[in-house]
Amino acid sequence: MSLVGVIFSVVVSVAILLVLIIVLKLNTFISLIITSVIAGLFLNIPMEEIMGSIENGIGSTLGHIALIFGLGAMLGKLLSDGGGASRIAETLISKFGERYTQWAIIIASFIIGIALFLEVGLVLLIPLVFTIAKKLNVSQLKIGIPMMAALSVTHGFLPPHPGPTVIAKELHANIGEVLMYGIIIAIPVAVISGPLFLKVAEKIVPSAFRKEGDISELGTQKQFSESEMPSFGLSVLTALLPVLLMLLSTVLQLITGHEDGKGINYLENFVYFIGTAGTAMMISVMFAIFSMGLWRGKRIEKTMASVTNSIYPIGMMLLIIGGGGAFKQILIDGGVGDTIKESFTNTSMSPLLFAWIIAAVLRIALGSATVAGISTTAIILPIVQNSDTNVALAVLAIGAGSLIFSHVNDAAFWMFKEYFGLTIKETFLTWSLLETVLSVSGIIFILFISLFL
Template identity: 40%
Template sequence: MTGLGVGALAAAAPTPITSAGDARLGAAVLAGIAVIVLLITRFRLHAFLALTVGSLALGTLAGAPVDRTLASFTAGLGSTVAGVGVLIALGAVLGGLLAGSGGADAIVDTILARARGRAMPWAMVLIASVIGLPLFFEVGIVLLVPVVLLVARRGGHSPMRIGIPALAGLSVMHGLVPPHPGPLVAVDALHADLGVTLALGVLVAVPTVVVAGPLFARYAARRVDVPLPPEAETAPPAPEAPGTAVRRPRFGAAVCTVLLPVVLMLGKALADIAVDDPADGLRRFADVAGSPLVALLAAVLTGMFTLGRAAGFTRDRLAATVERSLAPIGGVLLIVGAGGGFKQTLIDAGVGRMVLDLSRDWAVPTLLLAWLIAVAIRLATGSATVATISASGLVAPLAAGLPTAQTALLVLAVGAGSLFFSHVNDAGFWLVKEYFAMSVGQTVRTWSVMETIISVVGLGFVLLLSLVL
């Protein structure tokens, strides 16, 4: 787990676009990352533009011809969008159907109706984990925070006692479990098996969210007394969109639709383990049905009936819901694509070889190195997605030759590192602060500490799994 055959990998690697030595290349990498950080944090430049400029700066400072740097960047951008762009779009549509049809409300209300007293924080973890599976983090917060505040008021709970478990569930899903953009990009960059990564991600996510959610919430609620925001008392109902029906999808139908892609992808992973013959009919069927594109497409098409039509949506209403779901992800796709371009520039400049040398010479465990790189970029940029993309590019050569399970764990180590200590340069920090009406200090002692717990505990379980797989 500490190093790989550098000579074998170098023989298979493409010719670097620069002949710079390790010292100049290392300085160029640091300068490129510094440019990205400065543009995002100081000048508030969109991450897509910052990653593009940072890639060009890295190539130029490493002595690569501009045309070859541009070719590397555009090739990486294209391959990344081709690999995960459609999956992100399908995930967004599934999330839009879940939210727009009232399926998310059906899941929330049903679980809350069966939870009482001390079980409420655990119920919030369950809700956030199920709801957060197909939704982007920010959308999940918008959906769940009003529920958190309502439950806290009705049950006399501290907002932190209920809110921390919900935030932990959303964050863990966002960082560790596909089909969220970050894990998907890491899977693509490291050539990991999505089904195995999903299975191990769930295995790591469950104990991690327990520690960072309900258990930490007990401590946070005692140390940070956050009163309910005044808006929680008289929150007006959201106006219904034209054509929206009054009925909701059934709870079972909503849950089964959300979990359908997970079941299909896990089925593929199990079939690959249980059936040795790749030509076997069952395995071939499982491979097709469990491929990310087919699994998510099946869930979207199913959701149009189990969620959309069940809520009384007309064809026009379904079309409008899909269109609205796709509109907000343009920025995400650009960031992911530019991150892929940055990753490819790193690889083509020979950074992979340099990282391999450092890993061998310093005897740094691969999983720990991947986590540390992601942590450094997360602290600098504030973006979990940028940290995941950039760290995946830096450690991609380390994945060559690793067994399937170890490659999946490498993806999870990067994902765990990308969640470390959210602070003032992270949009999520301010979103949580404003929704719960906390001061900056209170947000650090609750949200930031919770994110750090997720990162460290997640890494711990990844390292434990690496010892037995």
């Protein structure tokens, strides 16, 4: 199929997906499957092969992500229910003092955001944001924007979050490398889109900073007494343990040159084993069961209840990720990536910038950062394979693009709007602009680092 035909098929398919979700209000997973079938027909995939392609896409995507995503949800819930997340936030805020509260909340949110998914981190931290704002007699957004910047950057750049994890798997990237480069990039990006962007936002939309938010729908939040919370050190170790294990393995691979994960002795192979994403997450969950539960005197039944309850909210998200994988596989089997690769060979554009642009366009169209990222892999994979592009940076470029300009077809847009009591216009000029700053600054840092790799 010609490039024009491929682009037309993809554009029409995305338009149909938008109509199904926004206009007809169909469930996102169902909409993705319907769209995948239609896209398969547009791309001339034989009808008898379309459903097999969809099943293959769901299976190959969830086969890897389900383990890490499920264990990540368990780790986050154990940290939350065990009081570890509250301890991290309260200790940092206390140590930094009132003058540097914004920096305290961004560091706390960054640490907590590694272990907790964005929506969970938002629900957990926003009562604390409101409490601090009231105590300091400042706008809730002055504390909320740095928090959201840190949560969003971990969501888009760092495993074990679903987006970067799935993208890394689809591009055959080393998750440890993605994590290492992701942290290097995420820290300055969080600062730019948090405290620094805050100063600009106050001038652009001052009315938003006079609004009072409402979190009554969250109900009564559990308040931990001093004795109920674990120590700060133990809480941070629990949150960062999977990161430390994966980074240890990656650094050793870089030192030894054994980037295929095959060492020359038992000790080296053991480090690689505990540093794989699945093993690191499993070890971290087992550690959290003790650090946030049993060592705190909790009964095993209560601790296991946290583990069980962590899975219920992510069931539909797993299906949506699977649906995104189905759409991705249809694009691959329909030859979209190969056709674009052939056209791309005639251009001088950086594959990293191209990946960011495709992800950004799909993010604006689809709303979901995760689905946009997964769909982009089908288009960018052949280009990455046929160039000297650093694959880990390609993962991050897609992640950065998938965060751009959150708007009305993104659940986080409405959560931010309602919790902070903003109008739609004010939400565009705060949350949507924040995400755009984050995305653009992200690709700038990625392109800069690519000059040295």
